[in-house]
Amino acid sequence: MGIEIGMPRPIRRAMAFGLRLAPIAQRRACVKVVSLVAPRIAARLASVLEVHGSPWPSSFAALPLRPDAVAVWGYLRSEIGLGTAARGALEALRLTGRAAAGMDVPLPDRANVDYPVDAPSFRPGTNLAFINPPEILTGEAFFPHRALRGTRRIAHWAWELSHLPRAWLPAVDRFDELWAGSNFVAQAIAETTARKVEILPYVVSERELTPRAMARAAALGLPDEAFVFLCAFDFASHPARKNPTGAIRAFVDAFPATDPDGPWLIVKSHGAATTDIAAARIMEACGGHPRVRAIHSVLSRREMALLQDACDCIVSLHHSEGFGLNIAECMLAGKAAIATGYSGNMDFMDAANSYPVGYKLVDVRDAEYPHHQGQVWAEPDRDEAVELMRHVASRREEAQGRGAAARATILARFTAAAVARDWTRLLG
Template identity: 35%
Template sequence: MEKGVNLIGSIRTETGIGESGRIAANTFHAAKIPFVIINFEMNKITKNKDKTWITKEVTNPVYHCNIFHVNASHMPLAFEHYGNTLFHGRYNIGYWAWELQEFPDKWSKSFELVDEVWVPSTFVQEAISKKSPVPVIKIPHSVELILSNKMNRHYFKLPTKRFLFLSMYDVLSLQERKNPKAVIAAFKKAFKKNDPYVGLILKINNSRKRPQEIEKLKKEIKGYKNIFLINEVLNRNEINGLLHSIDCFVSLHRSEGFGLGLAEAMYLGKPVIATNWSGNKDFMTSHNSLLVNYKLIKIGKDYGPYSFDQIWADPDVEHAAHYMAEICANRKLAEDVGLEGQKTIRKHFSPNEVGKQAKQRLKKLGLIID
């Protein structure tokens, strides 16, 4: 078999795991790592319309190494679908994310399907390493955004003269973890109800999958003319344009495996206010971000894959409100923090830099050659 990588995952889906696969493709392309893509449609819930890398798609594997951008929870499905035809006789790598400190025992069988695991952050590496019988290697997401001049505030029907905060999440990543209600609460504490000089944008992906959650959020912001809800699907170019249009990104997450939206905002030079815990700490410091205090609490209830007995962060809403008010009033601070964040991401998380790390590991394993 030839030296190179078969990249397997839901590469066309408009989800976090789909974006993860597309980022990997961009990283391999930048590093000149030979690769092809096998698009694995895990479910019919999400749309499969992103054809950025369609020219790389094949039906059958070409290379000796498989890298699955398929989380541990879905690895058995991948094996069920492809079987030994894909897995046998190849070096199998699972690129997995997980958002809490304890990796679930119920997914331990997935280790039997891989020779090693790659992860996007130190936080995920520590969680999975405690349970893994195979090597767990940190290869972060690379960050690179292409902008279109057409996608400005007018395009999104947003006010042109306000200082705009943005918080965005996918309902399939669970509202309870992404914690948008805390962002709303912080904004309400920081600014008056109809302050004409500021605004908060809530961008929600896949909102139709959880309509009851959206209705609850609408009640939270009812009567606030300076809180704007965007819940239609935006393509990648539109997301980039929206990030470029705002003044500050806010994430009061309870936990992140990496925090891609935060890193993307930083790439564009936007100041970021975020919970000082979990995967985002690999690229966020007190010099390049505004990090919000928190306390660790028990989840207390099962939410999707997150069991009641695990812990996550409870960010300090008052502290976040203080930062929101401060960054809006002090434009020099906003500029300085944004510039520092941009330097960090563009230096350490570029496709070329991350590509070098992936290439080095694959060469060490004898899976590619120069």
């Protein structure tokens, strides 16, 4: 069955049988875990996944080729970041007027987005995959690269550190081109692969804004005169990288708990804590501060939009971001942004439209992030972050001006209409 030859036959058979029954997302997680500890076993395991559960029928390769058509492949019905990215790219692609198709890669236990997808009736001449190498290397289950030979196959990968993992390199040869969503990710891929990498930015979706006072009353029940900071993260995105404790500690240092009229910090999280220690550290950082409110819940897009509209300033003292979509969404809503001045968010942040925080580069430590060996990321200057938080809270008119400049930046470069122009340039 392709599982490690050195394993006893009963174990090999049990693993193969279990994989037949496991949902695709569980197989995907299994490959990720195994790839961290035993690349050779992971490669064998991938060959098992290839023959089970592929959503692409055997007749797919026999479908007629449509050279002018462009398809976006990804988790179109899932709320995960790559799903959001794929939907945004497809939205922008359709604005170009080209024949466009969405190819949904099913994640049965994460299919919680109502998104219309038609069954494929042709093989597109150009295919852009928002699917990372651990899944690509499972074979045909996530992307039918063999059936798409002779077409233009493009990978659009998400990564958050300074160098692409060596374990991802075997996936490079399955694509004709490599694209990325930010200059930071493009540089990480290019330095590791020696391939040219084009940039197709992530789409920051436009939406109707709710007046702050109305949004605040609906989402938080706080008075309009209060200044509200927002820190948002997903436990599944590695709390060590997102560094919410850094933002919380900076807020606690900046604003005494004894001031009943001082600013508020809303800490929005979702996803299961990877460890009890991670959750405990976040609670410890809050230190019982009366104006730090934690919201741990999966919100609808409408609910999250209300929360963003209710705040005055987004705070992200991350160590590294592939792009920083939450920051960009708040900037599109006209909010001030205080964020580490490093990585993908610097494609849209500068001193004129936001408040970048200084940093120093430090080594990524064991257990902080997968493939940490030889990687560095930013340690934001906490004292500077404290001063910036005090600054924006006391100079609201200036902060609102930066927020207006931030909105103009995102509208000009990262909406679907703007990214449609990038599509046109890249497709030729």
